[in-house]
Amino acid sequence: MDFAAKNNIDVAASDAATASQTNAHASQIATGLTYAQAGVDMDAGDAVVDLIKPALRRTHSSRVLGAYGSFAAMFRLDFKEKMFKRNYKDPVLVACTDGVGTKVVLAVEMGRLDSIGIDCVAMNVNDLIVQGAEPLFFLDYLGLSRIRPQETATIIQGVAAGCEIAGCALIGGECAEMPDIYKPGDFDIAGFAVGVVDMDRAIDPKRVKKGDVIIGLRSSGVHSNGFSLVRRLAADKGWKLDRPALFDQNVILIDALMAPTRIYVKSLLPLVRTGKIHAMAHITGGGLLENIPRILPAGLHAHVNADAWTQPRLMALLQAQGHIEPEEMARTFNCGIGMAVVFASADVADVTAALEAAGETVFNIGHILDGGKGCTVTGSVETWSAQSDWTATYNG
Numbered sequence: 450m451d452f453a454a455k456n457n458i459d460v461a462a463s464d465a466a467t468a469s470q471t472n473a474h475a476s477q478i479a480t481g482l483t484y485a486q487a488g489v490d491m492d493a494g495d496a497v498v499d500l501i502k503p504a505l506r507r508t509h510s511s512r513v514l515g516a517y518g519s520f521a522a523m524f525r526l527d528f529k530e531k532m533f534k535r536n537y538k539d540p541v542l543v544a545c546t547d548g549v550g551t552k553v554v555l556a557v558e559m560g561r562l563d564s565i566g567i568d569c570v571a572m573n574v575n576d577l578i579v580q581g582a583e584p585l586f587f588l589d590y591l592g593l594s595r596i597r598p599q600e601t602a603t604i605i606q607g608v609a610a611g612c613e614i615a616g617c618a619l620i621g622g623e624c625a626e627m628p629d630i631y632k633p634g635d636f637d638i639a640g641f642a643v644g645v646v647d648m649d650r651a652i653d654p655k656r657v658k659k660g661d662v663i664i665g666l667r668s669s670g671v672h673s674n675g676f677s678l679v680r681r682l683a684a685d686k687g688w689k690l691d692r693p694a695l696f697d698q699n700v701i702l703i704d705a706l707m708a709p710t711r712i713y714v715k716s717l718l719p720l721v722r723t724g725k726i727h728a729m730a731h732i733t734g735g736g737l738l739e740n741i742p743r744i745l746p747a748g749l750h751a752h753v754n755a756d757a758w759t760q761p762r763l764m765a766l767l768q769a770q771g772h773i774e775p776e777e778m779a780r781t782f783n784c785g786i787g788m789a790v791v792f793a794s795a796d797v798a799d800v801t802a803a804l805e806a807a808g809e810t811v812f813n814i815g816h817i818l819d820g821g822k823g824c825t826v827t828g829s830v831e832t833w834s835a836q837s838d839w840t841a842t843y844n845g
Contacts, residue, residue, distance in 0.1 A: 488628040493596040497624060500602035504609035508619045512585075522620035524586050526645065539648040543582035547572040548639035549673040550734075554680060555707060557634055559690060562600055564709040565638060566607025567614070568673045571710035572733070573642035574615040575788065578714050579729040579744070581652040581721045582644030584617035592625045593636035604638065614712045617642070646721075654746045656727040661817040662794045663741070663751060664801065666716070667810035668787030670708035670763055674734040675782045679706060682771050696762035705763050713788050716807035725800055728791040732783040738843040739780055741789055741824040750820030755828035758812040761785040768834055775833040776841035779826045784833075791817065 484491060498518075514523040526540055549568040556565045566589070574584040589608045593601065601624065612619040631637075671679060683690065690703040697705075720726050728744035741751045755775070760768075764785055768778055778784055792800055794816075801811050823844035830837050 489626045496598035497601045501605045504606045508612040540645050543580045543644045545576045546641045551676045561707045562603045567611035567709035569640040570611025571712045573640045575731040577644040582646040584644045586618045586620045588641045589622035590639045594631035596626045615714045663815040665786035665812045665814040666788040668783045669711040672710040725796045730789040736780045751824040753815040753826045757814045775839050779841045
């Protein structure tokens with residue numbers, strides 16, 4: 450018995466199906482296969498470019514050279530040029546790259562696309578300012594399943610809005626349509642930022658001394674870290690994200706969760722130029738515990754007092770719903786502090802006044818002492834819902 454008969458295969462039907470598939474393929478070739486049929490719509494991409502041009506132009510200054518649409522962008526440093534406001538003596542370029550993690554999942558699920566671009570810019574330029582660098586320009590990368598011109602433009606317009614807040618130029622980017630990589634509706638976004646600082650103004654951990662003060666600048670919410678845990682809580686607890694939050698009936702829960710990451714550049718840059726700031730830490734993944742040690746030299750330890758500020762209600766909700774221990778909060782979320790700034794105790798009044806005048810909410814949260822490089826966060830009973838006094842330490 451041959452294979453076809455043994456396996457009850459209808460040879461005639463199989464041959465007919467094969468012929469039909471071959472004819473369909475031949476017909477496709479005869480009519481001309483297009484890139485759009487393969488999943489990439491170049492016309493949609495062109496439509497996005499037209500939609501975002503006004504937003505991009507608003508971020509540009511005379512420092513941006515060349516025409517839009519070139520293969521690469523050009524940006525002029527104000528080096529020995531009297532026509533510009535800035536004259537660098539010994540300019541050093543500073544670069545970084547970052548994304549916004551799984552906050553994009555909530556953005557997709559809830560249709561909140563307008564501010565995720567601000568998050569992307571913030572995660573980069575806040576890293577630049579801790580080096581003392583003025584952000585110069587930004588490029589974004591957007592990978593997505595399908596280009597829907599209005600939705601895609603909304604995301605990139607958010608990037609442009611973030612650049613305006615930070616005072617840098619959005620000079621280019623990539624929008625990659627990849628239906629074979631991303632599920633329908635999905636996307637990811639990342640950014641790349643370049644800044645400049647005069648060498649003698651660059652922030653160096655060697656400036657930090659025993660007795661220095663740590664102040665915290667209030668965050669706008671969760672910012673862009675910890676969303677895997679946030680989403681786990683939302684799923685486990687069955688949160689109705691489009692309903693009022695438990696902590697405030699006047700606030701929709703998804704609005705609180707998606708509040709864009711605060712950009713601290715314009716508040717901090719004038720102080721950097723005074724030379725009073727010894728170090729800064731952008732409080733991202735790893736929280737207060739793991740980010741502050743990154744700016745310390747060997748032999749110094751940061752001590753943070755969690756009693757120094759009131760835990761934000763959103764953070765209290767996350768902690769209560771997840772039964773999260775204070776130590777875990779301190780290494781997962783920003784806990785209400787988006788930026789930590791270190792300087793001499795003699796400058797507390799001046800620095801605090803300058804930051805408050807710039808619109809920041811400032812807390813005196815700690816100090817620097819001798820010890821192994823690291824950070825200790827302490828709190829009293831009831832601080833962050835603790836049932837007793839608590840201490841969390843990270844060495845590294």
